[in-house]
Amino acid sequence: MRKYPAVFLYGWSALSLAVVAGCSTDTIAEKHLSCESGEALAVRWHEDSVEITDGQQRWELPRAISGSGARYADGQYELWEHQGEFSWTRPGAVRTLCHPTEAAAQ
16 A cells, blocks of 8 residues: 655645635526516526525525426426526425516515
């Protein structure tokens, strides 16, 4: 078994964590959505996930398999974009359509 100095191993681990953390936090795009349910959402896309806030709560949803469009889901919450239209699903509520808007989410 080959031995490496502890400083090398700790430095490599810290560098790996920094690279992984940096990849997941870069915002690729951002939109504000106005939903037919009355909800206003701020959406930030990252490389493999989407961050959604409604001004009170925050959800981070991973990319999910989709036959068409872009879908993000965690088993309870789902944001699905297809041809510029969005649908938002959350526990205890009916799926609602959402449309991009210039207004900030409240």
